[in-house]
Structure formats: C-alpha cells, structure tokens
Amino acid sequence: MQSQEAAKHGAAAGEAGRPERPDWTIDQHWEHYTAAEHAVWRTLFNRQTKLLPRRACDEFVQGMRALPIGAEKIPDFRRLNEVLSKRTRWQVVAVPGLVPDEIFFEHLANRRFPAGQFIRKPEQLDYLEEPDVFHDVFGHVPMLMNPVIADYIQAYGVGGLRAQKLGVLQHLARVYWYTVEFGLLLQPDGLRIYGSGIASSYTESVFALDDASPNRLRFELERVMRTRYRIDDFQETYFVLGTLEELLELARIDFAPIYERVRHQPDLEPGDVLAGDRVISRGTGAYHATRRAAH
Numbered sequence: 001m002q003s004q005e006a007a008k009h010g011a012a013a014g015e016a017g018r019p020e021r022p023d024w025t026i027d028q029h030w031e032h033y034t035a036a037e038h039a040v041w042r043t044l045f046n047r048q049t050k051l052l053p054r055r056a057c058d059e060f061v062q063g064m065r066a067l068p069i070g071a072e073k074i075p076d077f078r079r080l081n082e083v084l085s086k087r088t089r090w091q092v093v094a095v096p097g098l099v100p101d102e103i104f105f106e107h108l109a110n111r112r113f114p115a116g117q118f119i120r121k122p123e124q125l126d127y128l129e130e131p132d133v134f135h136d137v138f139g140h141v142p143m144l145m146n147p148v149i150a151d152y153i154q155a156y157g158v159g160g161l162r163a164q165k166l167g168v169l170q171h172l173a174r175v176y177w178y179t180v181e182f183g184l185l186l187q188p189d190g191l192r193i194y195g196s197g198i199a200s201s202y203t204e205s206v207f208a209l210d211d212a213s214p215n216r217l218r219f220e221l222e223r224v225m226r227t228r229y230r231i232d233d234f235q236e237t238y239f240v241l242g243t244l245e246e247l248l249e250l251a252r253i254d255f256a257p258i259y260e261r262v263r264h265q266p267d268l269e270p271g272d273v274l275a276g277d278r279v280i281s282r283g284t285g286a287y288h289a290t291r292r293a294a295h
C-alpha cells in the first residue's frame with residue numbers, strides 16, 4: 001500500500017519535473033489544444049455519454065447538465081469555474097498531472113480541484129494511471145456541483161493534511177479511493193455510479209455495475225480503511241452507499257480514534273469478503289482469477 005502512494009508521488013515529480021509555482025498549478029492554455037486533442041475528448045465524451053444514462057447517479061447527471069461540458073471541445077476551465085464557483089464555491093485549477101500529496105490536499109482543503117491539463121493519447125483511450133483532463137473534468141467536476149460531495153472532498157483535503165502528520169495516510173487514501181473514485185450508490189431504481197474513476201472509464205462503468213465478478217458491499221468506514229486497492233486494474237470490490245448524505249457524516253467525525261483501532265488490525269486484500277460484511281452481491285472473482293492465471 002505504501003508503495004502505491006510512493007509510485008504515484010514519484011510519477012508526478014519525475015515526469016512533470018520541477019514545478020514553476022509552489023502550488024504546482026499551470027495555465028490551462030485552452031487556446032493551445034490542437035484539433036487532434038479536441039478529437040480525443042470528443043471520442044471519449046461521446047462514448048461515455050451513451051453509456052451513463054441509467055448508470056450514473058442522478059446527482060452526476062444533474063451536475064453534468066448544468067455545466068458547460070460538451071462533445072466538441074475540451075472544456076475551458078474559466079467557463080467551468082463561472083458555473084461551479086457559483087454553485088458550490090469550488091474551482092478547477094490546471095496541473096501537469098499527479099501532484100505530491102500535500103499539494104493535492106492543500107488545494108482540496110481550499111476548494112480548488114487540481115485537474116490534469118493534458119489529454120491522453122488516442123492509443124490510451126481505455127487505460128492510463130495519471131489523471132488527465134478527461135478523468136478530472138468529466139469524472140469529478142459534475143460531482144463537485146453537488147453540495148454534499150463538495151463539502152466531503154474539502155474535508156478529505158483537511159483530513160489528508162492531518163493524516164499525513166499522523167502517519168496514517170494510507171488508511172484515509174483508501175476511503176477516498178472507495179468513495180470519490182470508485183463508489184457506487186444504491187438508488188431506489190438500482191445500483192448507480194458516483195465514483196469518478198468509474199464514471200470516466202468506458203470499460204469499468206460496465207464492469208462495476210453489470211459484471212458478475214466483483215463484490216459489491218455496503219460501505220463501512222473501518223472496513224474500507226483496512227482494504228487495499230488496485231490502481232492498475234478494475235476493482236475487485238466496490239463499496240456501496242445508501243445515499244450520498246452518508247458522506248456528510250464522514251466529513252464531520254474525528255477519524256483519529258478510528259485510525260488508532262485500524263492501525264492494529266491487519267490489512268484486507270481487495271477481494272476479501274468477511275463474515276460481518278453487508279453483501280449486496282457476492283462476486284465470482286472470475287475476472288481477476290483469469291488475470292492472475294495469465295501471470
């Protein structure tokens with residue numbers, strides 16, 4: 001787990017080099033995007049927009065509708081911010097890619113969402129680890145229009161700075177991963193996506209909801225803090241909220257005593273199902289079993 005954070009951190013420093021500004025922000029230079037880059041956006045936007053009705057949660061769809069995000073061009077952050085800042089007092093700022101954890105948390109704690117300025121290459125449509133403008137803007141910004149998510153992600157930034165000092169960042173990072181990035185929501189009409197990592201992925205937005213392989217378990221804070229995750233493949237387990245309001249509670253409570261309990265318990269593997277879990281669907285594990293057999 002520690003190694004995952006180290007890898008992400010290293011990627012930011014190594015590839016992007018020394019940042020010009022201490023907060024790692026750069027100009028989006030919207031005018032500089034090429035026709036080929038806008039075309040990659042259009043391809044990603046169109047196929048995702050076909051998939052998401054009845055898959056994305058209502059809050060995602062509402063956020064998307066209210067924003068100047070369309071098929072034709074990579075969104076201009078200045079125009080996004082006019083709408084977003086009025087709605088939830090959040091802003092999007094451009095960064096070169098992954099930024100160091102403390103820089104990331106400092107932005108979130110101040111309601112600035114760092115979004116990758118670059119867009120993936122046409123040959124990377126389905127897979128990349130570094131967050132680009134499609135993942136960050138299409139995946140995250142619609143959810144930031146929701147007041148609950150807006151407060152929750154800010155609280156994560158504040159909590160991240162604290163968790164770093166306590167040396168328990170891995171536990172908090174798992175909560176972010178299994179909510180903001182890969183969370184599912186049980187709406188009255190069925191399971192929906194609210195996690196941005198799923199919402200921005202063509203293949204995972206089908207896998208997470210429709211495939212028999214992954215486990216779908218009710219979200220439980222301590223359980224999630226102990227659960228390792230994968231950054232290089234689909235998740236083996238998705239954690240499900242009954243309503244987004246459950247996140248409000250998480251934004252309020254003091255995690256310190258929970259970290260204290262969790263740090264004495266063993267980590268759980270991504271595919272584990274425990275006796276105490278509230279199981280929505282127990283996965284077959286077939287997908288990851290096949291992947292492991294191939295190695």
Ligand code: HBI
Nearest residue numbers: 008097098099100101104114173
């Ligand atoms: N930087 N740009 C960017 N985006 C992220 O999602 C991000 C990051 N740096 C660190 C990070 N995420 C995570 O490792 C922390 O949430 C723990």
Ligand code: FE
Nearest residue numbers: 131181196197
């Ligand atoms: Fe993300």
